[in-house]
Amino acid sequence: MLYLVICRSKTYPIPPEFIDAFIATCEYCGKLQQQGKVKLFAPFASFNGGMTILDVDSHDDAVHAIAGAPILPFAKTALIGP
Structure with missing residues (x-):
């Protein structure tokens, strides 16, 4: 089943911790992509x-x-799916 996940910062301006977590999330999504769980x-x-x-x-x-x-x-995260 396909799901769309949308994430946005909870605060503005973006805190420095967000950037570090964002980079780590990019790496995390890369691992999920190798497992076939992330299409995009x-x-x-x-x-x-x-x-x-x-x-x-x-x-x-x-x-x-x-x-x-x-x-x-x-x-803030939204999960949209079937």
Whole structure:
């Protein structure tokens, strides 16, 4: 099943911790992509967030993938799927 995940910074201006977590999340999504769970990861040009398309077996798998993202404490996250 495909899910769209949209993350944006909770605050503006973006705190320095967000940038570190954002970079770590890019690496995390790369690992999920190697496992076939991420079809697309695209950071926003403003670096205040990004979007991901997950290809997972269930809603629980999507939630689990999001829960592992280092950016989670700093971001508002929306999960859109079937």
